[in-house]
């Protein structure tokens with residue numbers, strides 16, 4: 001591992017590694033969104049204290065980019081689920097937020113991306129959360145952090161856990177939204193590398 005970190009630093013000669021080591025997209029995660037090429041994801045920090053950073057490649061990127069993971073919904077069916085993570089924003093000119101999406105075979109069943117309570121500017125680190133019900137018809141769940149606009153956001157210690165009915169949902173959908181099925185190429189059976197240490 002140390003050797004690969006050193007190689008990463010060597011390849012990143014411009015920009016350096018003064019604030020810790022920098023690696024690529026963390027294992028188990030993907031870069032996607034409406035304009036993924038306008039954004040980049042790096043694994044930052046030292047071994048044992050690594051995190052993921054989603055950053056705009058320019059001051060005025062188009063669309064949004066997101067660090068995402070997709071898992072099978074079966075273990076969560078019939079449960080209320082909370083996605084949470086530590087989020088730290090730096091110079092976010094648009095907005096950022098955690099998001100969670102529950103998909104059936106041909107519809108989005110539940111969704112929230114914190115658009116009504118976004119992370120903006122320079123803020124945190126602070127734990128944010130999204131809470132959704134996972135219906136019995138759920139097939140997949142996707143989640144992550146999104147960034148729209150300039151700046152960068154660092155995320156760590158993601159948790160996806162069942163909660164009781166006393167925790168209110170943050171669902172933005174009043175009813176299921178017809179949609180194409182999520183691409184399943186990156187589908188995981190269970191969440192992985194939520195601490196970005198891999």
Ligand SMILES: [Ca+2]
Pocket residue numbers: 048049050051156157195196197
């Ligand atoms: Ca970590």
